[in-house]
Amino acid sequence: xxxxxxxxxxxxxxxxxxxxxxxxxxxxxxxxxxxxxxxxxxxxxxxxxxxxxxxxxxxxxxxxxxxxxxxxxxxxxxxxxxxxxxxxxxxxxxxxxxxxxxxxxxxxxxxxxxxxxxxxxxxxxxxxxxxxxxxxxxxxxxxx
Amino acid sequence: xxxxxxxxxxxxxxxxxxxxxxxxxxxxxxxxxxxxxxxxxxxxxxxxxxxxxxxxxxxxxxxxxxxxxxxxxxxxxxxxxxxxxxxxxxxxxxxxxxxxxxxxxxxxxxxxxxxxxxxxxxxxxxxxxxxxxxxxxxxxxxxxxxxxxxxxxxxxxxxxxxxxxxxxxxxxxxxxxxxxxxxxxxxxxxxxxxxxxxxxxxxxxxxxxxxxxxxxxxxxxxxxxxxxxxxxxxxxxxxxxxxxxxxxxxxxxxxxxxxxxxxxxxxxxxxxxxxxxxxxxxxxxxxxxxxxxxxxxxxxxxxxxxxxxxxxxxxxxxxxxxxxxxxxxxxxxxxxxxxxx
Numbered sequence: 001x002x003x004x005x006x007x008x009x010x011x012x013x014x015x016x017x018x019x020x021x022x023x024x025x026x027x028x029x030x031x032x033x034x035x036x037x038x039x040x041x042x043x044x045x046x047x048x049x050x051x052x053x054x055x056x057x058x059x060x061x062x063x064x065x066x067x068x069x070x071x072x073x074x075x076x077x078x079x080x081x082x083x084x085x086x087x088x089x090x091x092x093x094x095x096x097x098x099x100x101x102x103x104x105x106x107x108x109x110x111x112x113x114x115x116x117x118x119x120x121x122x123x124x125x126x127x128x129x130x131x132x133x134x135x136x137x138x139x140x141x142x143x144x
Numbered sequence: 145x146x147x148x149x150x151x152x153x154x155x156x157x158x159x160x161x162x163x164x165x166x167x168x169x170x171x172x173x174x175x176x177x178x179x180x181x182x183x184x185x186x187x188x189x190x191x192x193x194x195x196x197x198x199x200x201x202x203x204x205x206x207x208x209x210x211x212x213x214x215x216x217x218x219x220x221x222x223x224x225x226x227x228x229x230x231x232x233x234x235x236x237x238x239x240x241x242x243x244x245x246x247x248x249x250x251x252x253x254x255x256x257x258x259x260x261x262x263x264x265x266x267x268x269x270x271x272x273x274x275x276x277x278x279x280x281x282x283x284x285x286x287x288x289x290x291x292x293x294x295x296x297x298x299x300x301x302x303x304x305x306x307x308x309x310x311x312x313x314x315x316x317x318x319x320x321x322x323x324x325x326x327x328x329x330x331x332x333x334x335x336x337x338x339x340x341x342x343x344x345x346x347x348x349x350x351x352x353x354x355x356x357x358x359x360x361x362x363x364x365x366x367x368x369x370x371x372x373x374x375x376x377x378x379x380x381x382x383x384x385x386x387x388x389x390x391x392x393x394x395x396x397x398x399x400x401x402x403x404x405x406x407x408x409x410x411x412x413x414x415x416x417x418x419x420x421x422x423x424x425x426x427x428x429x430x431x432x433x434x435x436x437x438x439x440x441x442x443x444x445x446x447x448x449x450x451x452x453x454x455x456x457x458x459x460x461x462x463x464x465x466x467x468x469x470x471x472x473x474x475x476x477x478x479x480x481x482x483x484x485x
Contacts, residue, residue, distance in 0.1 A: 083292070117278070117296035124253045124280075124293040131255070 055112070059100045061132045062119055066092045069126065084125045091118045146485050147427055147444035149468070153200045153479040157184055162471035164216045164457040169223040171463035173203070176477045177214035182207045183228055183238075185245070186477065200479065209236040209247045216260045216306075221267045229261040235272050237291070248289055253280055253296075260306045264314060269294075271316050273304035279318050279328065281335050295335030299326055305349050310357045311411065317360060319348035325362055325372070327388060341372055343392045349404065355411040360390065363404035363418055369396040369428075373437065394439050399426055399446075406457045412464030415444065415482065419455035419470055424448050427468075427482060444484075451476055 016023075069088055073080050080088070094115050099105060116132075123130050160179030167174055174186040183206035189199045210230035217228045226238040226245065235251040235258055255276035262271050270282040270291065281295040302321035309316055316328040316335075325341040325348055346365035353360050360372040371394040402421035409416050416428040427445040451472035461467035466482040 113298055117298050120253065120278075120296040121293045124296075129252070 056100065058132050059095070059098070059115075062091070062115060063095055065119070065130070066095060066122075069122075080126060084122070087118070087122050087125055091115070091122050094118055145443055145445055147429075148483050148485055149425065149427060149445040149447050149480045150483070151447075151450075151478055152467075152481050155184075155186055155200055155202070155477040155479070156475065157202050157205075158182070158475050158477070160213075160475065161453075161473040162456065162475060162477055163213065165459050165469040165471045165477055166217045166219060167459055167461050167469065168219045168226075169221055169462060171461040171465070171467070174200075174469050174477070174479070175217050175219070175226065176469075176471050177217050177228060178471070178475075179213045181210050181212060181214060181230075183209070183214055183217055183226070184477075203243060204245055206238060206245050206247075209238070209250075210234065212257075215258065218261045218263050218270075220263045221265055225263075227261045227263065227270060229258040229272060231257040233258060233274075235261050235270075237289075239289075249291060251282060251291055253293060254278065259304060262307045262309055262316075264309045264316075265312055266314070269309075269314065271307040271309065271318075273307045273318055275303045277302060277304060277320075279304055279307060279316070279326075281316065281328075295328075295330075297328060297335060297337060299337045300324070305347065306351055308351045308353065311353050311355060312357060315357070317351050317353070319351045319362060321347045323348060323364075325351060325360070325390075327390065329388070339388045339390055341390050341392070343370055343395075344368070347403075350406040350408075352407050352409040352416075354409050354414065359409075361407050361409050361416055363407040365403045367397065367400050367402065367404060367420075369399075369404060369407060369416070369418060370394070371396075371439065371441075393437055394441065396428065396441055399443060400424065403454075405455060408459050410460040410464070411462065412460075413466070415460070416441065417458045417460060417468055419450070419458040419472075421454045423451055423453065423455060423472075425450040425455065425458060425468075425470060425480070445482065447480070450480075451478065 066088060073085055098111055098115060158178045158180050162176050162178040165174060165176045172187060175183055177183045184202050185204040186200050187203045210232050212231040214228050214230050217226060219226055224240050228236045233254050233256055236247045237249040238245045239248045254274035257275040258272050260273050268284050270284055273279045277300050278296055278298040280293060282291045283294045284291055300320040300322050304318050304320045307316060307318045317325055319325045323344050323346060326337050327339040328335055329338045344364040344366055348362050348364045350363045351360055358374045358377045362370050370392050372390045373393045375389045375391055400420040400422050404418050404420045407418050414430060418426045425447045426443060428441040429444045431440040431442055451474045453473035455470055455472040458470045468480040468482055471477045
């Protein structure tokens with residue numbers, strides 16, 4: 001034990017040369033890690049921005065749609081039957097309770113899907129051919 | 145094998161593959177649809193069912209309703225309306241008056257190919273499903289010929305292949321390219337999925353309830369047939385219908401060597417008919433011995449080369465006289481007579 005702890009200065013210099021590769025490797029790693037973290041942050045930010053924009057504009061589209069129709073029906077009750085207004089109200093309630101910013105919510109994606117389904121039902125009942133589609137998610141027509 | 149399946153008629157007329165066959169409720173008319181965008185109505189001249197073997201003719205051709213393949217057809221329980229699902233994304237409702245058919249309504253809403261359509265046993269609801277992964281339920285007002293969407297259900301993760309109603313309850317089953325079967329019921333004015341049946345290892349192509357509605361048969365791309373039992377048909381254990389639980393109680397494998405495209409459970413005889421991409425038709429019967437929770441099925445009849453290409457659909461005549469219709473990629477519609485030896 002005494003021999004090991006009492007290493008001479010000569011051995012230290014020798015050590016710094018031999019271990020240089022490993023040391024530079026570590027330095028390079030931490031520098032690269034820091035740079036990568038910034039780049040990754042930016043990339044993630046961009047992806048989140050695109051996805052968030054998609055969801056936000058879809059949610060806003062439904063909000064605007066429902067608000068417009070509820071106002072129209074209010075002014076002219078003859079525009080839609082009772083059950084259609086009821087479905088509009090149901091969609092309105094779903095939109096109101098949906099927390100668009102709370103993406104970590106367990107039921108977030110299911111709730112969004114239910115809103116999409118309810119919108120399709122409302123559009124069908126109103127006889128409106130309107131669809132919020134994101135062109136990027138459209139698949140090529142292939143079927144059997 | 146103790147049964148025999150005899151080919152009594154081969155009907156030609158379709159110019160492309162034939163996707164589906166369907167008998168009208170009294171079993172006197174047979175309809176078929178296919179890639180040639182038409183629906184053909186077939187019947188016999190004779191008044192009695194005795195003559196169903198001999199003189200089949202094409203009584204009507206329904207065209208101009210769809211711009212693409214007609215994938216499936218369904219008769220309303222009253223027999224006066226015919227619904228057709230098409231790859232053009234629409235569902236047409238045809239009204240039959242005397243021998244004439246007229247397209248009275250077109251249902252739109254699906255984003256792309258509609259794969260199947262089915263009338264509920266009461267005739268007041270209609271279900272459609274599509275490649276857009278959704279199942280739609282429509283409420284029918286027969287007086288005004290008005291169809292209102294009462295539910296859109298995007299719960300499958302892939303193409304929905306087929307929909308089928310329970311024989312006497314407002315319970316709907318659907319099957320999909322996502323390998324699952326789902327059961328839907330209305331709860332508090334909203335249609336929702338109450339049960340997911342997993343077990344098939346590939347696309348589930350066809351589903352059919354037995355006459356009691358407590359069992360469901362399914363056929364798949366994994367070459368097997370599965371029998372599912374509703375373990376809580378009356379919604380006991382708390383009375384909530386959410387307690388619906390279906391369990392696979394039997395798997396028939398080793399019979400078909402390729403995809404089984406369709407299955408039909410005869411509501412009279414209890415016989416199960418299947419058809420496949422291996423060009424064969426099989427008929428199964430439940431063994432009389434064995435508990436209701438562990439049934440066994442025996443092969444009663446098997447016809448090899450029943451069609452020269454994939455067989456897409458098979459349907460028992462609803463009047464229970466043992467006639468069976470099939471159709472395939474070879475463009476033929478065939479009628480068979482099943483008899484016990």
